[in-house]
Amino acid sequence: MGNTDIQEKVRQIFTDYLSRNGHRRTPERFAILDKIYSIDGHFSVEQLLHEMEAMKFRVSRATVYNTVTLLLDAKLIVRHSFNNSAQYEKSYNTQTHHHLICTECGRVSEFENKGIKGIIEESKFPRFTAMNYSLYVYGICSNCKRLKTIRMKKQNKSK
Ligand SMILES: [Zn+2]
Numbered sequence: 581m582g583n584t585d586i587q588e589k590v591r592q593i594f595t596d597y598l599s600r601n602g603h604r605r606t607p608e609r610f611a612i613l614d615k616i617y618s619i620d621g622h623f624s625v626e627q628l629l630h631e632m633e634a635m636k637f638r639v640s641r642a643t644v645y646n647t648v649t650l651l652l653d654a655k656l657i658v659r660h661s662f663n664n665s666a667q668y669e670k671s672y673n674t675q676t677h678h679h680l681i682c683t684e685c686g687r688v689s690e691f692e693n694k695g696i697k698g699i700i701e702e703s704k705f706p707r708f709t710a711m712n713y714s715l716y717v718y719g720i721c722s723n724c725k726r727l728k729t730i731r732m733k734k735q736n737k738s739k
């Protein structure tokens with residue numbers, strides 16, 4: 581599916597969701613949806629707010645929060661909690677993937693793994709229908725590891 585097709589499709593889903601639940605279909609809400617679907621990877625509400633401001637699109641913080649809540653409920657985005665900070669990403673037509681989270685700098689990168697995919701899909705969960713899943717792997721990124729080594733060397737020298 582091309583990007584414009586996806587943009588179109590998620591707009592349609594959001595339109596249906598808003599009218600079904602008696603919410604107003606405001607241009608702000610759709611501008612936020614468009615912005616989110618143009619972002620690759622993860623974002624926080626603060627980042628989203630900055631991006632909207634950079635586009636010279638005036639939206640209040642309250643509107644951004646409110647729209648994010650609606651998009652979560654409409655299943656168009658998912659919420660992650662990396663190192664206890666809330667981050668979001670689009671979820672329509674995205675591949676199942678997992679996250680490597682650096683506990684030093686908070687950097688998040690993604691990976692896919694066919695083995696994990698097979699295990700989850702073949703698993704039978706009693707009285708439970710699995711819909712999606714994501715694994716968080718915590719650790720230290722190469723950049724932070726390098727900085728740590730340098731710091732340790734310096735400490736050793738000063739001894
Ligand atoms: Zn992700």
Ligand SMILES: [Zn+2]
Pocket residue numbers: 682683684685686687720721722723724725
């Ligand atoms: Zn790091």
